[in-house]
Amino acid sequence: MKSSRRSFISTTIAGATAVSLSPLLGIAKHFTHQHGYHDGKLRLGMVVFDGFQLLDVFGPLEMFGGLRDKISIFLISEKKGVIKSSAGPAVVTDFSFDDVPLLEIVMIPGGGGTRREVNNEPFVNAFKNLVEKTPHVASICTGAAVLAKTGALDGLKATTNKRAFKWATSQGPQVNWVKQARWVEDGKFFTSSGISAGTDMALALIERLYGHDTAINIANGAEYEWNQDPHHDPFAELNGLKD
Amino acid sequence: MKSSRRSFISTTIAGATAVSLSPLLGIAKHFTHQHGYHDGKLRLGMVVFDGFQLLDVFGPLEMFGGLRDKISIFLISEKKGVIKSSAGPAVVTDFSFDDVPLLEIVMIPGGGGTRREVNNEPFVNAFKNLVEKTPHVASICTGAAVLAKTGALDGLKATTNKRAFKWATSQGPQVNWVKQARWVEDGKFFTSSGISAGTDMALALIERLYGHDTAINIANGAEYEWNQDPHHDPFAELNGLKD
Known part of the structure; x- marks a missing residue:
């Protein structure tokens, strides 16, 4: 089941011709109509905020940057500008929450700034809205705290x-947190462990979308x-965490 | 000899009290007088240019960012602005080549933009000037091409x-290029292999400056x-390179 789902998604995203398959998962329609697939590229948006962690953002974007012909990368913030x-x-x-186009992938990093943003209601609500309408959602490091705050991970x-x-x-508190994991995939969500783990997770998401060979070639x-x-995940035990 | 040199540099950089040792290497004087050690922090400048490679810059800066109490990090470009x-x-x-303060560490990344910058004489000359007056110099990926173009690596x-x-x-052509190496240290220069290798090199430079335990703790x-x-370096063989 898992492998057939994987190959379906790969096929769907690799071409824009899979509309007839759309009732199966609703994803193809998403990509070809609701989402901005007109320029032939998927859109990946990385949310940033003051105090974001550098490698959380740029490890994953380095790997997705290897798909320049297939994916456009944008940075998003609550208010557009310098972060x-x-x-x-x-x-x-490139965009604020208000003017960001429909995305196929949205990601949120961690960093000290998450301690502020989990209590920033307008930020959490705008991010929640983006999460709900985006077919692939990923968090890196303590970005999972902000993602969890939206409620989107409840029961996952x-x-x-x-x-x-x-x-x-x-x-x-309603999330099934996994202590020992480099990253976790559940439904449309990929959540990764601290900082560097986002890079490994990004390659797993690339594998899910474009297949193993593409991910290996990019790495x-x-x-x-x-x-x-x-x-x-050697860092779970190092920090006294065991499932 | 190597280990005593290492421990000398560690001591020198860890405190500002080593002035009396300065004749030995000239480094302590460098740090306490010529260089901007007055705020108690070393200055690390990363040179960027249009078409720089993301992880070349932000892998190393993530690791040095773990030394926030000891090091200030700046981005430098030919003309200050958005890159x-x-x-x-x-x-x-943060700075252009013209207004950058004295640095203790300067780094240059790779990326497609290096193909242009090696032929940009004002860029190469300004970078050469910065390299000459900075006690630690590092390149990541094809940043080594620009660094080599300054002549600073000749014979190394x-x-x-x-x-x-x-x-x-x-x-x-006068550089002794090493095919199989994650990174190479020679004199004041650290040069690293492609993209991700810069992160490993950065930790090696942190180890050189602050000791093994600090590097491990940051990692x-x-x-x-x-x-x-x-x-x-498994990627040398993968690309048909053997010494």
Whole structure:
């Protein structure tokens, strides 16, 4: 079942001709009509906020950047403009929550700024709206805390940063948090463990969308030794976490 | 000899009290007087240009960002402003080559934009000037091509991206290019292999400056499985390169 679902999604996304299959999962229609597939590219939006963690954002975007002919990458923030990372360097966002086009993939990173944003009701509500209408949703690190705060993960399995596990999981008491996992896939959600784990998860999502060979080729091009096993997570035990 | 040099540099950089040792290497004086050590932090400048590779920049900066109390991080470009990565997302730089303060560490990433910058004489000259006055210099990926173009690597060992090896090495015919290496240290220069390799190199430079325990602690905090062996480089063979 799992492998047939995987191959269906791959086929759907690889071409825009799968409309007749749309009743099966409703995804093809999503991509070809509701979503912005007209320029021949999927749209990936990464949400950022002051105090975001650099590698949470740019590990995954490096890997998706290897699909330049297939995917357009955008940065999104509550208000469009210059957003400063926790380490100092600043980015310029392409869209605000108000003017972002329909996306096929949305991601949210972690970082110190999540401690503020989980209590920023307009941010959480706008992000929730984006999550609901986007077919693939991913979080990196404590980005899972903000995602959990929307309620979207309730009843689903998810993971988050291992050093900040207690705080992050407290934002979603109805989520089935997994302690030992590099990343977790449940339904349309991919949630990853701390910082670097987002890069491994991004390649898993690329594999899900475009197949194993594409993911391996991107990892090799980035000279990246991909941890392909979502259960390989030495950092859970290092932080005293065991399922 | 190597280990005593390492411990000397660690001591020198860890405190501002090592001025009396300065004649030995000239480094302590450098840090306490010529360089901007007055706010108690080292200055790390990452040079960017249109078409820079995301992870080349943000893998290393993530790791150095773990030393927030010890290091300030800046982005530098030929002209200060908004600089677009090869994958799309844009950053805002803090300084131009003309107004950048004295740095203790300067880094240059790779990316498609290096093909243009190696032939941009004002860029190469300004970068050369920065390289000459900075005590630690690092390149990531094809950033080594620009660094080689300054002549600074002539007669030294260095490495670069394995897929773009032929082009990058052609920019420095007097450099002793190493085919199989995750990164290479020679004198004040650290050069790393493609994209992801910069993260491993950054941790090696952190180890050199602040010791092994600090580097491990930063890697663990980022949930990053650090490749600590500069000779472990499966991507050389994958690209038909053998020393």
